[in-house]
Amino acid sequence: MEIESGVALAVAGAAMAAVLGGIGSSFGVGLAGQAGTGVISEKPELFGKILLLQALPGTQGIYGFLGALLILIKIGLIGGAPIEIDMSTGWQFFGAGIPVGLAGLVSGIYQGKVSAAGLNSVAKDPANTGKAVIMAAMVETYAVLGLLVSVLLIFGIKVA
Amino acid sequence: MQKMQLVASTAHRQKLLDALQALGVMELTEVSRGNESKPEAKVEAAHSAELAIANIDFVLKLISPFAKHRGLMDGPLTMKIEDVRKKAKEFDFQTIVDKCKSIEETIVNLKNEHASLTATQEMLEPWQGLSMPLDHIGSTKRTTTIIGTVQKTSFESLKEEIEKLLNLVNIEVVEETTSTVYLALTYVKESERDIKEVLMMHKFSEAGLPAASHDVQKELANIKTRKGEIEKDLKTQDEELKVIAKDNDNLQVVHDFYVWERDKVYAEQMGYDTQYTFTIEGWVPVKKMETIKQEVQNLTSAFEITVLTPAEGEEAPVAIHNNKFFDQFEAVTNIYGLPLPSEVDPTPFLAGFFIIFxxxxxxxxxxxxxxxxxxxxALKFVAFPEGTKKLVRLVMLGGVVTFVLGALFGGWFGMTADQAPGFLTYLNEEGVKTFKFQLVNPSEGSGPLTFLIIAAILGYIQVLAGKAVDGYWKLxxxxxxxAMLDSFLWIYFLIVMGMFGVSKMGLFFADDAQTITYLLYIGVGALILTQGRSQKNIVLKFFSGVLSLYGIVGIFADIxxxxxxxxxxxxxxxxxFAFNTIAGLVSGVPVVGIIFAIIVILIGHTLNIAISTLGAYIHSSRLQFVEFFGKFMEGGGRPWKPLKKACKYIVITN
Incomplete structure (x- = not known):
């Protein structure tokens, strides 16, 4: 009984990482996409640049997916035989999913806002694209750091 | 940059401006003309060039759907300046502009008519069952006929009430949909007021149809015929545009020519004329002064070139110039913007760091x-514009560095050593399959930590390098x-801090811990004593010095x-690795599994390369802009914009 709940906790941690990151990116990409569609109606030739800015807040979802996948591989649910995990280890995996998930959720939304604002400046002058991209990437830093901590935690957790 | 003044005879003005424009080495500035206003004639010349450009733009936009555009592989139209001038003289674009204007007007009119016909058509369609001609709607001497719609739910009661009211009324149901009833109502005029009241109570809404002596069916047929005619006319207009579109290239050449003409007129306006001479002033790179002198000398002997001292508060424009290797890194610098004229060009300093990152x-x-x-x-087959070419070259070089670093870290398409083909791996001393050349395995054991330490060490080095560039430039x-106190003192302090750190960890210098501690005290003391030197008050000097130690926190955060x-x-x-794993899972499906696996691998890795390369470029840039530039430059220089043969469509060859 005890062993199975450990696995359940680890799976919950993986699910949280993927879901929260995914929600953050959905918001972000959605926000930037709405602004981008507006720009396209006026200047369809800027499509490539707009797509680039819209895609930026998408990384949080990928990071979350990455965190989830690492947990699943580590506990043997993917590409191997499931291993026995006790409650305490299960909680450790659960905790390891939090940084990438939460940091991704919030930074995804805010990166989307910065991207959307950047799209306005790209609409005025396409030469601003590089600067707008860098501004949006400043927000991503914290999703990267969240991923970093999650990855280090997942690698560090000792399983039997 | 140097500010230069050129005085020459007005007779040679056109020749000289044209030569300067072809050289593209001088940014013109306004020559002070006191209270005099600009001569009228020149303003007119500028307007006529602007008008020509606007007209050609208009034509190019109109014929764009029919023109044969140059593909990515073809590259732009290349031409000599002489040929452009000849083409602009010969090619009669004004006739084309006039013709296009009339075509456009016709098209707009036809489209408007088409739209209004469609609207009428939609209005008439439900009334197809109306038996009377359209002009029977309205009043005769004794009766009135109106048409309109009412909600289906209220139709029965409406009918009942009207029939109760009087019997000299005719209600014709023309059409019935699920929600609405279309009616025609004829009544004697005397009862108009009563009927209107009933109608209003039942929310009857009166419809207005166009007048005609025939019925709705006929009117609809007429509209259809007319629409057909319009569509045919529109096609004819398109055919005419198709013919004009054959001159697309010529129009583009003329467009660029008039852009040059306009720029020259503006350049002329910036200058100052006396009766026989004209004067222009502007910024020229020091190295190009000789080139200008030579060129002017070839054209006239009556000229005077002087170097001016810039006025107080006048800021020189900035242009960065790097050699063949470093110029591709300008793609990074340009995103941030240019350094101030008093600052160093960061491009060669960031190059090594950027590419390794x-x-x-x-x-x-x-x-x-x-x-x-x-x-x-892409470089071989696609003709990129100059700026994009730098970027592609940079990513290509990045590919080489990635290859080397990837091999050292054992990264081969996300494969584990067990999955990799045999020629990439060997068995190490412990009998574990390992990639050749691999020094660090970032996903196992102490590998992630090693990677993290490498990253931090690189950060430490770049922070030191930033301070060193600062010191070099100040010197x-x-x-x-x-230089000594703001840059090199900090470098000393940071190096001692680093040594202190590793000795505390017992890695190196473990025996010299005492000495290092003293060296550290010296550093702290020196910082406290010197960093507040700009303050006047001795107490403030001291506190500013102490406060400066807080800078360590910033540097730690940077690293x-x-x-x-x-x-x-x-x-x-x-x-x-994830995509490989997924591919591995689907390959288990019988028969089609292997195909699915290949698709997953192809799409997955392409996606990963795209996302990761974008991320790598952005984040490596950011480290330069925020962590590195901050140490030695402020940026915000005004880009140098020389008078040149600026081209939108063509590329000039010699």
Whole structure:
């Protein structure tokens, strides 16, 4: 009984990482996409640049997916035989999913806002694209750091 | 940059301006003309050039759907300046402009008519069952006929009430949909007021149809015929545009020519004329002064070139120039913007760091190879504009570095050593399959930590390098003490701090811990004593000095920021690994499994390369802009914009 709940906790941690990151990116990409569609109606030739800015807040979802996948591989649910995990280890995996998930959720939304604002400046002058991209990437830093901590935690957790 | 003044005879003005424009080495500035206003005639000349450009733009836009556009592989239209001038003289664009204007007017009118016909058509369609001609709607001497709609739910009661009211009424149901009833109502005029009241109560809404002596069916047929005619006319107009579109290239050439003409007129306006001479002033790179002198000498002997001292508060424009290797890194610098005229060009200093960071963010030899090959092919077959070419060359070089770093970190398309083909791996002393050339395994054991330490060390080095560039530049400007105390003192302090750190960890210098501690005290003391030197008050001097130690926190934060290199590098490998794993799972499906696996691998890795390369470029840039530039430059220089043969469509050859 005890062993199975450990696995359940680890799976919950993986699910949280993927879901929260995914929600953050959905918001972000959605926000930037709405602004981008507006720009396209006026200047369809800027499509490539707009797509680039819209895609930026998408990384949080990928990071979350990455965190989830690492947990699943580590506990043997993917590409191997499931291993026995006790409650305490299960909680450790659960905790390891939090940084990438939460940091991704919030930074995804805010990166989307910065991207959307950047799209306005790209609409005025396409030469601003590089600067707008860098501004949006400043927000991503914290999703990267969240991923970093999650990855280090997942690698560090000792399983039997 | 130097400010230069050229005085020459007005007779040679056109020739000289044209030559200067062809050289493209002088940014013109307004010559002070006191209270005099600009001569009228020149304003007119500028307007006529602007008008020509606007007209050609209009034509080019109109014929764009019919023109044969140059593909990515064709490259732009290349021409000699002489040929452009000849073409502009010969080619009669004004006739084309006039013709296009009339075509456009016709098209707009036809489209408007078409739209209004469609609207009428939609209005008439429900009334097809109306038996009377359209002009029977309205009043005769004794009766009135109206048509309109009512909600289906209220129709029965409406009918009942009207029939109760009087019997000299005719209600014709023309059409019935699920929600609405279309009626025609004829009644004697005397009862108009009562009927209207009933109608209003039942929310009857009166419809207005166009007048005609025939019925709705006929009117609809007429509209259809007319629409057919219009569509045919529109096609004819398109055919005419197709013919004009054959001159697309010529129009583009003339467009660029008039842009040159306009720029020259503006240049003329910036200058100052006396009766026989004209004067222009502007910024010229010091190295190009001789070139200008030579060129002017070839055209006239009556001229005078002087170097001016810029006025107080007048800021020189900035242009950065790097050699063949470093110029591709200008793609990075240009995103941030240019340094101030008093600052150093950061391009050569960021080059090494940027490319290594880029490689570390990817750390996959396979991806590096793909990037290199893709960029090399693109450079060979696609004609990029100059700015984009720099970017592609940079990513190509990044591919090489990624290949090397990827091999050192054992990254090969996200494969584990067990999955990799035999020629890439060997069995190490412990009998574990390992990649050849691999020094660090970032996903196992102490590997992630090693990677993180490498990232932090690179950050430490770049922070030191930033301070060193700062010191070098201050020395070059003759600010010896600022260089010593603001830059080199900090470098000393940071190095001792680093040594202190490793000795505490017992890695190196473990025996010299005492000495290092003293060296550290010296550093702290020196900082406290010197960093407040700009303050007047002795107490403030001291406190500013103490406060400056807080700068260590900032530098520590800067170095931590480089941990993103490890996170991104690891991320690339893991995403690749994930796609390989998924491909492995689907390959188990019988028969089609292998096809699915190949599709997953192809799409997955392409996606990963795209996302990871973008991330690598952005984050490597950011480390330069925020962590590195902050140490020695402020930026915000005004880009140098010389008078040149600026081209939108063509490329000039010699």
């Amino acid at each position: 880029f490689g570390l963010c990817l750390t996959d030899a396979g991806y590096g190879l793909v990037l290199f090959v893709a960029c090399a092919l 070059k400007q003759g600010r010896f003490w600022d 931590l920021s480089y941990s993103r290199l490890m996170a991104l590098g690891l991320g690339t490998g893991i995403i690749g």
